Amino acid sequence: MSAQEILASAGSFSTHDLLLFEEKTLRKVFKKNDTILLRGEICQSVYFILYGSFVQFQSNDATETIIDLHLPKEWMYNHPSLIEQKPSGTTIKAFEDAEVIELSLSNLHELIARSPAFLSLGRIFGQANHRTYLFDNALNPAQKYNYIKNAKPLIVQVFPVKMIASYLKITPETLSRVRANRYIS
Structure with a gap:
């Protein structure tokens, strides 16, 4: 590069x-x-x-x-x-x-x-604006996940669910449910 x-x-x-x-x-x-x-x-x-x-x-x-x-x-x-x-x-x-x-x-x-x-x-x-937006806007878990997927699309391909959940300040189980509901709807 x-x-x-x-x-x-x-x-x-x-x-x-x-x-x-x-x-x-x-x-x-x-x-x-x-x-x-x-x-x-x-x-x-x-x-x-x-x-x-x-x-x-x-x-x-x-x-x-x-x-x-x-x-x-x-x-x-x-x-x-x-x-x-x-x-x-x-x-x-x-x-x-x-x-x-x-x-x-x-x-x-x-x-x-x-x-x-x-x-x-x-x-x-x-760049700290991503974190500020995530945590200053009272987003629910689905909104947090959707925001981070749009801001950093590769994140779900590189990092495990447990790390992404910790970053989003939600439990891994909640993140798994959010991801499962995304594919159902």
Whole structure:
């Protein structure tokens, strides 16, 4: 995937901008269960997922609560930790083998200083809107499932029901009923 394809959703960039972007980013490969960000670390980068998937979760004793599920062709980071530069309350790990483009916060600032076109990368920080919509609109389980299927269609092909249910804050049994009713009606 080229820099132009990666940046297409953020705006329009000159050839010079694309070369700057390639100069300031790193390509990284992760194996299943590799950790990108540990709870307590401060998030210092954003990642564009080329292939593979990631899970962002909080763990308390023996339970993991899914905070976000990340798929190819989307930007990934821990929003509160990156924006406020405070320790992360979540862990991000590879759900399967994956490859990403990493852009550190310091390199992002340098890109913006060198070309105003990179101000449009601010759009990647609006991705938290999916979670906000899901949990600020008192949606019932069927509405939550339909919303996430429309926002992230591959989610049901990549992640197990238990993880999707945790992400949607419903039980796996409820999600199974919602999915079964979808195919009946």
